[in-house]
Amino acid sequence: MKHDVATKALLDIDEQIDSLVKQIELLSYVNPTNIEEEKTRFFSSKYLTDPVFKYPEINFDRFKLHRALFTLPLEQIEDTTVKNLYEDIIYAYSGLIQCIQTIGDGKKFYYNCLRCFGTPTENDVENAKFILHFEEENQEEGVFKPKYTAPETEVFFKDYSKKYDFSYNIKYSDKISAIAMVLNNVKTLVLNSNHKYSENEIAVLTNHEIGVHMVTTMNGLLHPLKIFSHGFPNNEETQEGLAVFSEYMSNNLTIKRLKELAYRVIAVDSLAKGYTFSRTFRLLHNQYDLEREEAFYITVRAHRGGGFTKDYLYLTGLKKIYDYYHAGKDLSLLLTGKVSLEYANEITTLIDKGLALPSKHITDAYAENKNANKKVDFILKSLK
Template sequence: MTSILEEKYQNLFDIDANLNRLVKKIELLNYINPLNIESEKKQFYSSKYNYEPQFKYPKIRFNGYKLHRLFFSQRLERIKDESIRELYKDIIYEYSGLIECIETIGQGRKFYFNSLKSFGTPTERDIENAKFILRFDDSDFEEDLLPLYNVDDTIAYFEDYRKRYDFDFTIKKSTNISAAAMVQNNTKTLLLRRNYKFSKNQLAVLANHEIGVHMVTTFNGLSQPLKVFSNGFPNNVETQEGLAVYSEYMSGNLTITRLKELAYRVIAADSLAKGYSFSDTFDLLYNQYKLNRDKAFIVTLRVHRGGGFTKDHLYLTGLKKVYDYAKSGEDLNVLLTGKVTLEYKDVILKMQELGLAIPSIHYTDAYLSNDNQNKNFDFILNSLK
């Protein structure tokens, strides 16, 4: 079947294969996470939060100029269908932007401006939404939020959870990630922060988020005839993170604390636009918003890595978009077909009609039934603008 398809759409498959070869080299998350987080954190704490961390980053393993040239040498005019041609044009611009991001990691505002091009910055509405969420009280003691589980406990939990899905992936410990956990799409690997203590709630949150969505879309993307579903559509972060947090909500594991964490990320990302330094953003979260020290450090690190990484504001906007989309009765299956973007839904459906894409093989089990018992979340999510 695929060979007949490839003959019929030879030019499209050739371009897709070319881009696939090129894009393998530019996984942003492989480069953006500092190599010396722990040592810089110690120095920052011992300086009474006045020291500006000097993060070190992995060496770049590609020639950016050459990659740009190869991306823009693709003969897109050979793709006959206009909407698919436009998708691939957008993809090339997206990948080109990511190259510029990677090339300028650690170069301060230069990186920040490239990050803005790729990920945008919070709008006034986003900031209002974040501040609205931060009004809600999360001070009640909950045993499920106590950090009691080490990384080996977490691996055991995930090994059990993975049995729900019929795909295989690697779980590894890492000291060089800023999140508690993350999926490496290109290596089908789930990374867990080695020296981190996880709560019972966090285990469930991360299992649904990382395995139930990010791994699901990784393997669905790999099953598609075209590699673009695996490599990623333009601006897919917002949709993908929205889907992931929505799975936390649907599985009944979303908490006010978690929602506020996403709101703090918006506030922190906005501080970049105001020219805040690392210590300024930390001070904002720790002293003004009274976020605990380690959480304030992590949120600050996430947005200041590279020189100013604005991606984190998209989790909340993505959640709102996916929540509204699902609430209106739209099909989530199409958004799980790979690393895709809600805004390209019609193109995906068209590609499915043409046989150039298939429906999702794996489906997020949290989406099968709504296990959320907290009506506050519906009130909050409906109230977001």
């Protein structure tokens, strides 16, 4: 495919950003390496002594990275829309570098996160509290019983994945705070080897992790522009919104799961109010009656690094995608890679110019709305 001078300049800049940002995977730096030891210590202190978390070593030179990003010749991109997108991208990645370089440095890390991810509005907190008023489903039923080990769960993932025309790796780890996660850059699903999975969790995770996160990973790799792989600014909100929405569409979104997303908003809000780790934990455990293990992990997610605000975006993202779908808009546009709803017009522009491709892989759950849970629908419609 022949390129004019302006297109070549864009592809060069995109290529350079690609080589620079390969080094900055925020999640691989912000997850503490000593969660379990600190949990034991925290519980035996009767929830009074804040955990002291350790983090992986940072193996890149942040000044070199900043300098290289800001000396890219963006003026060579002729199309103003595309140039503005790349300017936003550079500022977003610069913000992520600042987040990584201040992990563990309390206030500094927290302020850098605010710039990257924001913090819940009063509206978001009201939405979370509204969800918490609802009664959970009866968790005694068979589908909620923990019974499958990670290797047994892998079989279900492999079976589910036959719906898709791609392959990926599966690994186990006892060092992750989630029960499963997709590592975008190495096309790998990681299952938590300490966890026993229920049928409901397997149904949720196959749709969430493979149906969306792995689908957007695979679609992202097909474009001439690599930015679809690494991620647009604020892509977390859209990507997590899409992933939870696939749980809804496949009839696996429960009140319990919505409450988990609501507790995350409450935890991040308590961070914004200046609460310590132990105070956030006590708020969830004592005031909201959240079982202590769950309260601990939700608190870790919000307080890791010194205050990681990203967790409130799951609920805001879900509401945005729910409304987008019910307005009759095209979800496949948002599956083109690690993209953001705010840049839907830019994605269309790039596809029209032949610099991006329509989604090859489409989330299976999006084919038809199978949600039969009236209460979940009522909640999602009512969120402000």
